[in-house]
Amino acid sequence: MHVPRLVPLIIVMALALVAFITIRDQQRRHPERLPWTPLSLLAPIGPFTGTKLAQLADDAPQCRQLLAQAGVAFTPFPPVSGPQCGYADGVTLDTGGSLATRWQPAPLTVACPVAAALFVWEREIVRPAALRHFGKPLDRIEHFGSFNCRRIAGSANWSEHATADAIDIAGFRLEGGRRVRVLGDWNGTPEEQAFLREIRDGACEVFATTLSPDYNAAHADHFHLDQAARGMRGGSFCR
Incomplete structure (x- = not known):
């Protein structure tokens, strides 16, 4: 031996x-x-959370099941079709449920993978950041909408908005009435700057694309968040 x-x-x-x-x-x-x-919308954000969220674009039933398991109140939205634009996996986020923050304007309809990422972003990033920087709970999120049948500005390519796979976030309102807006507060007080940059960086962990005022002048007043197909391959663009 x-x-x-x-x-x-x-x-x-x-x-x-x-x-x-x-x-x-x-x-x-x-x-x-x-x-x-398996992905859970109630789990902390991990290094593969963004990829798993983006992959929900190929499985609308699973996406809706995950929203329901997380306690998100939503209503499936009828498919929207057209020559170049449309979507079949839309959900309308309802008031109540575990997604307690109100959306303004409401109701908000987005593609299901965007709704799932918004839930994770709000729960894991935005709410804790609001308490940490301002000592106030988050009351509502203000947005410029999701579905918009248009091309990317200055490009022949269609925008992710054309399939409701994107949303533009304009600002936030805290309990008590204080508003923190991307336009005006990106270079505002130290706590406003820190809050907006922290939640921008956090969005990069769960969305395929995150664009802020650091990207270009067209995004001076909002965060553009989307679930482009690159996220399914584990890639993302964050600026």
């Missing part, structure tokens, strides 16, 4: 066992950190 020859094999087997135990522990305690675990 050649014991020395068995030593490398024993070491490899031991390392494999340690790796297996570590992965099983991570899967049990932090499934959001692994690429193959």
Whole structure:
């Protein structure tokens, strides 16, 4: 029996066992950190959350099921069709449920993967940031809308708005009435600047595209958030 020859094999087997135990522990305690675990909208944001959210574009029933499991109040929206624009996975976010923040104007209809990402962004990023920077709960989110049958400005390509896979966020209102708007407050007080940049950076973790005033003058008054197909491949654009 050649014991020395068995030593490398024993070491490899031991390392494999340690790796297996570590992965099983991570899967049990932090499934959001692994690429193959199912998505939960109630889990913390992990390195693969954005990709999993974008992949919901291929599975509208699963997307709606995840919203329901997270307690989001919504109504499936009838398909919208046209020569170049439209969508079949729209949902209208209703008042109440676990998505407690009100949308202004309401009701808000978006493609389901956008609704799922908005829920995660609000829950994990925006609400905690509002409390941390202002000491006030978030009351509502102001937006410029989602579906818009148009091309990207200055381009022949169709916008993600043409399929309701995008939303433009204009500002936020806190309980008590204080408003924090992208236009005017991006370079406002230190806490306003910190809040808006923190939630912009947080949006980059759950949306395929996040555009802010740092991108160009056309986004001086809003955040553009979308679930373009690049997010399904694990890529994103954040500026």
